[in-house]
Amino acid sequence: ARMLASQNIVIILCGNKKDLDADREVTFLEASRFAQENELMFLETSALTGENVEEAFVQCARKILNKIESGELDPERMGSGIQYGDAALRQLRSPRRAQAQSAQECGC
Template identity: 40%
Template sequence: MAEDEIPDDYLFKIVMVGDSAVGKSNLLARFARDEFYSNSKSTIGVEFQTQKMEISGKEVKAQVWDTAGQERFRAVTSAYYRGAVGALLVYDISRRLTFESIGRWLTELQNHSDMNIVTILVGNKSDLQDAREVTTAEGKALAEAQSLFFIETSALNSSNVTAAFETIVKEIYTILSRKVMQSQELKNGNTERLSSGKAVVLEGEENKEGAEAAAAGEEAQAGCC
């Protein structure tokens, strides 16, 4: 199947994980609404927003879930990792402890999602250069060691925010395109065993209904950071 035959209504579930106050909610607010809340409070529970993006001339929807970073909410939010095809692992470049927590968050992500989920390591608050505790080189080194994408962002001044989300969505779309073409090859008589793809794609109304059902009953507030 040619790339232009891929449906227009694919919906990619992407989760944001990391310690509390690293800036996850403001990254989402900047990406989805071009807003920033300097005095926002920590996210309680889970909230998600859907943003349309154009990839290779096709309209793709990214459904981004903002999970609470507080330890006491981890058991609640773990269910929301299921079905995710992309993830942003976020730390605050001005707080080394949040960087040191990335290993734990990565383990939790791997335990609750597809093992080949597309993941990007995000060093947020790059505007705080004078307060930096984690160097760019350290972030890159960790990303390379874990085979992750890497980028530094600032929700405050919008630096690289869109690029972070586009990197994930484009990679997922590329994987989807490859899998669609491989599937067509099998239908055309190529019976060679194909390697498994990196993600399971969620699409259409079924996923939207599932997301709404999952969110029902959860009280979502705008998050700090």
């Protein structure tokens, strides 16, 4: 994914079937270490109980937004791995850009 999109792309590793702890084939430590070594986010989830399923999307979206705001990811650049679903959303601005613009409009 990093070769085809962006080196700064956000990738999350979800260990599913958290509810079947007795049948575990990969330990939490192994998966966590793998994620850390490969610069991935990591959460254990359960599709059956819903545990951490929504949280995985929330954390991933939050990290993407932080990278956009910091300038690490540019949604306007082809190959960034990010697309806006609605053209109106393209008006989003990072806090730095918004501050600079409001400073220019200020009469002080």
